[in-house]
Structures are given as structure tokens and as C-alpha cells.
Amino acid sequence: MMDQSRLKATENYVYNAVDDYIGKGATCSVYKGIRKDTGEVHALKIFEKRLTTIAEREIVALRSLKHANIVDFIAQETDRDTGRVVAVMEHCEKSLFTALNEPENKFGLSEDEFIRFFKHIVEGMKHLRQHGFLHRDIKPGNILIVQNDDGSNVYKLSDFGTAKPVLETEAFQSLVGTEEYLHPNIFKAAFIEKGMSRQFDAAADLWSLGATLYHAATGKVPFQPHQGRNNRAVMFQMIAEKPFGVIAGEQRSATGNVIWIRELPESCQFSRWLKEALTDIFKHLMEGDPSKAMTFDSFFNAADDILGRHIVHVFTTTSARHFRLYMRQEAEFFDLQEEIKVETNIPPKDQVIYYEESLLRDIVRQTDPLCTYPKISDSVPLVLIRATAVQSCVMPDEIRLWYKETLFDSEPFFGEEIVLEEDFKKAKSICESIALIQTYIELGCLTQTLFEKTINRTERWKGILVSRLKAEVEMTRNRIKDLVHIHAAITRGGVQPGFQPAEGVSIENLKAKINSCSSQITNIELQSQEHVTRPFSDGCVDSNKCPIKIARFLQQAKLKKQAFEMLRRQRRQPLPYHEAQLHKFDRKQLVTLFRKSLTLWSDHCKVKVTEIHGHFLEWHSSFAKLQEKIEMLQKELRATHSAIKKYTRQFQVNRDLLSMQSSASGTSLVSMDQENVLSPSVTNGDTPSPRNSTASSGPFVAVAKRRELAANLVNQLEEVQSGQTDMKRMISESDDIQAQSMRLMSLDDMTLIEIPSLGNIENRTT
Template sequence: MTTRATVNHFYSQDDCLGLGATCEVFKGISKTGEIRALKVFGLRADHDMDREIKALQNLRHPNIIKFYGMEEELGSKKLTVIMEFCEGGSLLDLLNKPENAYGMDEDEFLLLLKHMVAGIKHFRKKGFIHRDIKPANILRSIADDGQSVYKLSDFGTARPLDEDEFFQSLVGTEEYLHPAIFKAAFFDRDRNRQFDMSADLWSLGATLYHCATGRVPFRPHSGRADKETMFLMISKKPEGVISGIQAKHHGEVKWSRDLPDLCPLSLSLKKCLTKILASLLETHPKKLYTFDEFFVEMDGILEKECVTVLTTTTTISPFSRIYKDPQQSVQHIQKELEKETAIAVCDQKLFCDGVSVSTELDLSDDVRPFTMARPIILISSKSEGAVTTSNDPYMAEISENSVSFMSTCQPELDFKTARRCRDHIGLLHRQIQRLSACQQHIVQLRRQLRSNMRNCIKAKHLKAEFVKGILTDVCRLIEKTLDQDNSMRPQAVDKLISQIRRELDMYSDGCEQKFFGSQDGSLEENSWCFESGTCVSKFARWLDIAKSLCSQFSDRRKKRRVSSLDERMTIVEKKQMKELMAKCVSHWTDHCYSKTKFLLDSFHVWTRHYSEAEASLEKTEDHLENAKTLVIQLASQVISKSPNDESISSQKSVSRRNQEAKSIDLIVNKLIQETKDSKEAARSMRESLDSLTEEFENLEVFNAN
């Protein structure tokens, strides 16, 4: 290990962080113990070094790499720039992880957008252009709370440039180069050239696409070696196209105006981002965004609040994310959900924490965010059974892009095949996290709604028994009165009694039968992905194994000569990787995906029964209210005409019923504690009981007078 030093810093040549055309970057330590990044320039890099130092001295921002000073390396006299060390590596390192093989997680992507926009705003405010924006030049620091802090770095190509100025240097990286610079660099070197700040905008668009999808936007079959095809793709692409893929050598290019289906971003964000990408990856000057227009669009996205909604109509992407302005209510979310799910607003039922979400609710009052761990859940009141998609896009991707290992030991091809297997396992691991959370929320909501319905039915039973008890007391009073004076029983009284009994009979034929008919025990008997021995844990373990195997293939391809032992190990590791891939695919198709589809299809049927029972429950409430009103009318007629001694008896009966009402109140309060959803029903019942008690108290006062 060779140790080198500057006046105030030390570093080892083994701790190289990166290599550039004119410099090397090492992890170093200061004499006072701080970890730093040391950028050591070659002896002929004065111009690049001066340019970078000038830029860093003028750019001081949390999202731009921090500059500490410049020193000379002892002995060699090489100039060394001392900069902030970012322990999270580069954005490219993050994108190369299997978890991000198909794009970054949405929360992390939004954080990246926020930090990139802030950093770019700052260097544009200072009048600079970067000229080499790409994932490798965006570094990642880790804050105390564990969140990423993204910082723009490598300002060796940066220079001051106003909006109406041009530059001539051929700088940048091929996959992110503006078409005009690409042409000048590889096909037309001798021609006079002028480039403007659109170079940064194009590079920015290509970088954002890479972060969202895990792939660069334009990909010839032979990669960067086929520069002619690459130039034709980026310079001749149709308007509005944001990506192009050439599947075969000299084959046709498949253009796309949309982000891929397997891009993990939500439909809402995809829609906004697609519009921005189309205006960044544009060669026509009048159709290309300016930086100011880009900032306005980005601020519009970043200022919105995100609400996560679990929709039960798809297994592809069950969690939707709706972006809204802070002042917008639930109704805005419902309109957006109607566009995404085709469930009409009038048929939508929203729940959170097992409680129905009111359309008038101000979501800003809830300080806890609506995330995948705590989403709003959407169900349709007109669910017609199994409506989830039967296509599995994840298996389609794996089947379409699967590559078998070669029978012979070919380190480079073996590594690429192993990496693809690893990335496919990473794709399934990410998706099982979502499906597992989806299953858990659906099962919990179903259990909560069942409990709510039972308690509501209990409350209605109590109310019905109370009304029946009063009716019995009034009928007994009528019979006693009838013994004394047969003329006191008018036909109107008999009519009222018959009407009350009809209302009570209609209550008895209400929701209970429909509710208990919706009990599907099979949903409770299943073993779900989120329960003991979780599928998430299994796939995490399998992904770790795949990473380890892929690392072995990577190390082997770096060797100049493959030994016989290496060949034997390659055979063993190929077999292990194939068996691991088969195990992951089998578990996904036979358990995770099929279980989720079964749950969602069954839940649609169950919610239809639940909605019918809920509608019947509302009708029974009307019947009980009618019965209560009629009992009060009957009691008023009978008590007002009965003799005094019978009035006293009726008063005692009323007093007894008042005690019963208090007992029922205690039971109702208990039900309120058992479930939030029964609160409204219980409150309505208590108000009805109070009203009924007040009516009888008024009758007591009337008879006493």
C-alpha cells in the first residue's frame, strides 16, 4: 500500500474513488481527522483544474460538492483539490444496484429531483453551465436521519455562460450528449461549431430518464460502439419521443413516447415527467425547454402533496400516488382516481385506518402522511367480481429478456447473464414488497369492516328491542283500558299497532341475512405473503445470494487468466444461479402473484355483498325510526285517555323504560369503543333514545297536570 500526502492530508493509492481524463480522485484524511475527497490532477491539466477551482469557489450550496482548498502533493508537486467526501458514492453506483435496475423508488426519485433542481438553480444563478451532467457526476451523501443528500460534482468542464452565449469545446459523455455535440465529436470534427446551454438540458433529460427507468434513453443494439446508429437515433427521433431501443443489429428502432410499464413511478408522476422529458430531449430550439421553464415545471411537481391510495383493481401497481395542491380536498383525489381506475366518483368508497373517508375531509388536518404503510383504500360500491388483470408483466419481462448461461466458461458473458438474473430477482423483490403490503391492508380492512357491520347490527337489535318493549307496555295498557271501557279503543289505535309491527317485521328481514351470507371463510384460512415467514424476507435472502454470486462472476472476469479451479467454480455457480432463479420464479407465480390475484378477486365479490348489506342497514334504520315515531304517537293517544291509576302505572312503565334506555346507552358506549365505524350509528341511536325519553317525560308532565 503506497501512502501519499499533501501538506495537510494523507491518502492511499488503494483508496481510488474514480479516474478521469486529467485526474484521479482518492479518499483521504486530514491531519485533524476529517475524511475528504482528494482530486489529484496530472501535470498537464492546468486548464481543467483552474476551471474547476474557479467554479467551486463561486458555487456554495448544500446540493453542490463543497470545496475546501487546494494543496500540492509532496514530492510530485501535483496540484490537489480538497473536496467534500460523499460516503454514499455516486448516483450511478445507486442505479447499478439490482433494486434500481428498473428505476428508482418514487420517494427517492423525488428527493433527487428536489436536490438537482436546487443545485442547478444555484449554478445557473451564478451564470455557470456544467456541460457534463450525468449520474456519475452526482454524488450522494447520507444525512444524520439516513436520508440521501444529492450533490452536483465534477466541475472540470464547467464555465460561465449566459443565455445568449456559445461554447466550442467537445465535452461530455456519449450516452448523455446533445446531438449537435455528438456529431461534432465523432463525425464532423473540422467544422466550425457553436453550442449553447441546451447541452445541459439534453444531458439533464437523459439523466432523469436513466434514474426513472434504470436505462439510458437511446440504446443501439451494439451499445456505444455503434456511434452511427446512436447519432441517427438522437438526431432523427420523431417529435415527442423520449426513448428508442434497437433490439437487433441493423434492426428497426422501437420508439416510445411513454415511460416503460415496469418503471416504478406512479401514473401521476409518469404523466408529469413524460411531458418534461419530451421537452428536454428535443433538438428543435423553439420546442426545447429553457432552464426557467424547466424550473417552473419542477417546482409545480415538488410543491404538491402526495397521497398514496391502494386500489383493488390491479396486481401490476396496486398503490397509486395522487399529487394535489395543499388546498385541494378528497374530491380532487376521487376525480384523479376515476381517470386511473375507471371507477366513477359516485361509486367510490374511501377508507383509512378502517374508517370511511368523507369527501369533505380536509386532508391537511391529518398530520400523518398517507403512505404505502398507511394508505387511503379505494373500493367500488358496484364491484362485479373478478376484475383484476390476468397478465403478469413481471414474468413477461423475465421471460422475454432471459438469457441462458453458455456451456463453456466465458467470464464476460457469464457475468452479464448473472447480472441479468440478479436484476430480475431484484425486480421481484421490489414488487413483492408492494403486493405484501397490499395483501395486509386488504385483509385488515375486511376484518375491520366485518367487525363494524356486526356492531352496527348489534346496535340496531338493541334499538329494535327497546321499541318492541315500549310497544308491549303500550299494548298492555290498552288491554287494561279496554277492560274498563270498550269504547276507548278506536280503529286508529289498531291501525297504528299494525303499522308498527309491519315496520318491525321489515327490520327483521333487513341486512343481517345478507351480511352473514357474505362471510367467506376461505379468505381467513389462506397463508398470505405478509404473515409468518414473510415472502419479503425470502426474496431479500435470495437477492443477497444472487448479489454474492454475481460478485464472484464479476471478480472472475477481471482476471487475465482463468484457472482450472475458476472453471470448476464457474460451473458450480452457474448451477446455483439457475436453481435460485427457478426458485424465485416458482414462488412468485405459484404463491405471491396468484395469492394476490385471488385475494383481490375475492375481495371484489365480498365488497359487493358488504355494500348490499350496508344499503339494507340504512333501510332498517328508516324502519326503526318509523316504528319509534308511531309508538310515540300511540303512547300519546292511549295515555292521554287512560284513567289516573292507569296513568300512574304507565308513568312507572315509562320510568322503567327510561332506566332501560340508560342501560342501552351504556351498551352503545361500549360498542363505540369496539369500533370507530359504529360511532355514527351508535350516536344516532342514542339521540333517538334521548328523543323518545323526552317524549315520555312530556307525557308524564301532561298526565300529572
């Protein structure tokens, strides 16, 4: 039964002073409150009685700062028991600080989540500056998170108790903020030279913002003395004396030198371009020299450049690597190829880029801006294949896989004695390790899926392409056969005794070309049948159990960690005997969960990724050789078609000449006929003798026969050409029917299109 003494209330809200406690800040305590009439849940910020001025300042600020990325102020009320000011706020599930302490974020937010966080905070800061406010205490704990119905996070600036209307060029004197995120001048006034009168400006917010962004990207604060807050002298030395370009500093022993860091750590898995862009922002945000530091305007411009980029996800099959390109919205296909070259060292002429079931260049135009491309994501990326054999052209590091061979130097272990604080730290470390393994397993499963899809879809394309080439060779052979018959008829009939084919093109030449094409397609068919790719099976994706297993291991480890955290907070040590035994059992369970997780990755998932990568390289080697032969055949076919075109063009020329000659002959025959009709014998009414009639019509019959034969041959040629057009159409329709059948039979969402040779991919801009 609920203890009624714990229930507290304001005018419209009720809360439990123990169960609904959320946390405590420098100026207030926060509880989860329930509205009496609707049951809605909100956060109640109950300010200390002596801090009424701060409470009023925050409420005034919040009333004027309505924005999706600033925590929503709902009402001002009064606690009935204490009379303290209560600010009723939007209830948020957690803060960025809490999120960064979760095992999954040991090394900072994921790239997708960081971009979301970055966008929201930039929008919130813009709104703040548009209304002339400085926050003066930006840190992960003052950035709250609300979850949408779809599970996505919305980040909101909160805690405006120190916020103040200040122009960027104006100054303030009060000392506020949190140590790890403080500007050097404020840190000096607060902890080094206390009591000294100083003035501060907007640079304070910019430095704090930079430190917060660095923390979100890496999972740790930028400047870390060996003893943390207990060594403020070294902390001040770090932030005040750091060289320009340094974005972090670390002291690893009590007497050790400060190690300056100029780039984001390897543990930060962001894309190359994003890392470089953020590094440039960090070195200007966390800079004490005003002449080198960023202003709000320059920060917003740099942020807009990042957020305005079109993100293209790419999977390169050579190294099984996943990466992202941050492209300008107006970038085109050529720009995409150049960026891929920077990332992979594969030149544009060797880049075969697929999207789903299509070649990318077949579904977009060369000049289409990237922002109009189909939706590309990490699960549906562009897939990059080398057009040439991998072994002959890759750099040594190009086929190195993305994962580390050894994830951990040693296995975690607990000490003999129970020390609750140390046990909690070890439990947290184990959870973080399992979360890292989970990331590897999920990426490994995605890698296997993409490899299988790439091999299977390309094998289907290969079969269709070979069939089409075979049909094209046969069609070309039939066309040449018809030309051979026509040529023979011309030669026998003597219709065009002066006919001369185009230079270098003869019937014998055409026959030699088509025989070469036939020989090549036969070899291609044989090689295609000899290298039938065996299906890769027994991978992680066949039953999709590995991601489920690792998620379960992590969840179990988190529950153990939570139990350790509760014991640590209770500060009950030594533990009673039975409770101590249960605690020891939980410690063993945590180590077992770590071992299971690592074994799942090392002995299963990693092995499967390596196997399918090797399977792909083996497949690609034979496929690249086949593509080389296909390219040669296509080149030969193009040359044959060109020769046929030149040869048939002569018929048109000679037909026109014949028509002119026949026209002239027809005119003389009419004259001859008229002469016969008007001859004296006819005029006198005599019937001409048959002998004379035949003799007089002899030239007419010979010319007429030649005209008739020539006309028939020309018509026959035109019928051949028409027949070839119909044959092309029928083959095209057959391809369409075959494509539809394949699409219906496929388990994937296939969309077959006209497939050129993979090796014959040229940059369309050249």
C-alpha cells in the same frame, strides 16, 4: 504489512495509491484520503498537471456554490510527490451511474427514490442557475450519492471542471459533455462537423438534464443506436431528426430502422400521473427546436408542480393493485374520489375507503385539504372496497392482478466455454432477474397483509354494526310499545276525543313498521352467522420468511457477480485448471439461485396472492349481500323514526290545545265557586246541605279529573321520551366500552368508531 511506497500525502491528508483508488475522470484521478489529525475520510481529486486551469476553475466554482445538493468543497492542497493540485471534497459512497448499474435498478429507480433524486437535483440546479452557472456535463456519473444515518440518499451535483458562469441567453463555444447526454448541436460540432465554429447556450444543460432524468427513470439512456458509441452517425440522426414529442429512440439491428418512443416503457413502474408528467417534461427538455424546448424557468415550474403534489397511496381490493395519486395540496375528498374513479373505474357512490381501522370519511371532513390527512404510505395506504358485489359490476380487466403470469421467457444458461466477459454479463443479468423477483415477492407479501387486515377489521365492524342495529330495533320497539299504551289510555279515558294522528301515521302503521324491522334484523343475524369468514392462513406473511429468503438469494448472487467482475478485470484467460473448476461451480450456483428464486415466487408467493385474492372476492360477495340488507333495514328504521316523530308531535299540539281549554274551564269554575260562596244560605250563616254541595261541585270534579288524567298522560309521554334519550345514551356508552375492549384485545392497533353501513356511503358533497 502495508507497502510504504504506495502511501502518498498532501499537507493534511494521506492516501494509498492502490487501495484507496476510487476512479478516474477526464481531468483527474480520485482517491479516498484520511485526514492526519482527525481520521476523517474525504475525497481527494488530484488533477493532471497540465490541467491546472481546469482545476482552478472548478475550485472557484465550488467555493461559490455552497448547497446541500452540490458536493461540498473542503480545501485546496498540493500532492507532495507530484505537486499536482488537489481538491479536498466531501466523500460520497457512489454515483448515480453506479446505483443504476445495481441489479435492483435494472429498470430505473423506484418511484420513491426517483422523487427523492428529482427533488435534490432540481434544488441543486436552481442554486446553480441563481449563481449564473451552467454545469455543461450533467450525467449520472457526475451526480454523487451520500447516505444519511437513516440510510436515505442525498443526491449532489459534482464535477464542476467544465462549469462556467453563463446567463441563460448567453452563449459559449467550448465542446464539453458526454456523448449519450449531449445536445444535438454540441454532438454535431464534436463528432460530425469537427472544426466548425458554433455557439451554444443553456439548452445544452437542459438536454443533458432530460437525458439524465430519463436514464434514472428507465435504467437506460434515451437514444440507443445498435452499436452504441460506435455508430455516431445513427446517434446524431436520432437526436437531430426526432419528431417533436418523441422522448427516446432505439435501433435493434445494424440495418434496422429507428423505433421512436413517445412514452415511458411498461418496465417503468411509476404511477400513471407521474409518467404522464415526466413524459411532457422529457419531450420539451430533449428538443432541438428552441421554440418548442423548455427554458429553465418553465422546467422549474413543471418540477415544482410534481414535487408540490400530495402523494396518496391506495390499495384497491378488487384487483389487488397498489397505486399512487398525485393530488394538489388543496384538493378535497371529492377530488380524491374522482381520481380514484379514473384509476379504478369505481364511481364515488360505490367507493368505501378505509384508513387503518376507520372509514376515511369519519376521520376527515369533506372540505379538509388532503395535506391535512393522516400520514399515508405504501405500507399504510388507503384501502378501497367496492360497496356493491364485485361480480355484477366490474369490467373484465378490473380483477386482473398486478403481476405478470410469466416473468421470464427462458432460463439463463452459461456457454460451454469460459468467456469471462460473457460470464460477467450473464451473472449481472441473473442478479437483475432475482432483484425483479424480490420486488414481486415483497409486493405480494404486502398485498397479503393488506387483504388479511381488511377482511379481519371489516368482520369486526360487521359484528359491531349488527349488534348496534339490533339494539336500535329493540329500542324503537320499546318506544312504540309505550306509544301504544299511551294511545290506549287516551282512547279509554276520552281525554282527547278530538285527537287525530298525522296523516298516514297511526299506531297500527307504527306496529307494522317495527315488525318489519324486527324481521329484517333477524334475517341479517342469521345471514351474518351463516357466512362466518374462515381465517386465511399459511400465507407468506404468517412467518414472514419469503422476503428474508429472496434477500438472501440476491445477496449470494451478488457475491458471485462480484467475483466474476474481479476475474474480468484481471484479464487472466484461460484460467488455471483449479480456478476454472471453481468458476464453473459458481456459474452453476448462480443458475441454482435463479431457479430457487423463481420457484419461491411462482410456486409459493404468487399462489398465495391468488388464493387470498379469491378468498377476498368470495368474502366480499356475501358481505355485499349482507350490506344490501343492512341498507334496507337502515332505510326502514329512518322511516320508522320519522313516523314516530310525526305521531308524538301531535301530543304536543293536543297538549297545548288541552291547556288552553283547561285554562278556560278553570276560570268559569272559579266564577261558579264564588257564586256558591256568596249564595243567600251561606250568607245567612246556614250550612249548605251535602246534597246541594255535591250537585253544585259536579261539573268541577269532572273537569278536574279530565285535567288530571291529561296531565298524567302528557307527563308519562315526556317520561317515555326522556327514557328513550337515556337508552340512547346507554347504548352509546356501551358501544364505547365495547370499542375500548376490542381495542385492548386486538393484536392490531384498532380504533373503533361509529360504523355506518358500508353500502350506505354517499358522496357528502351531493
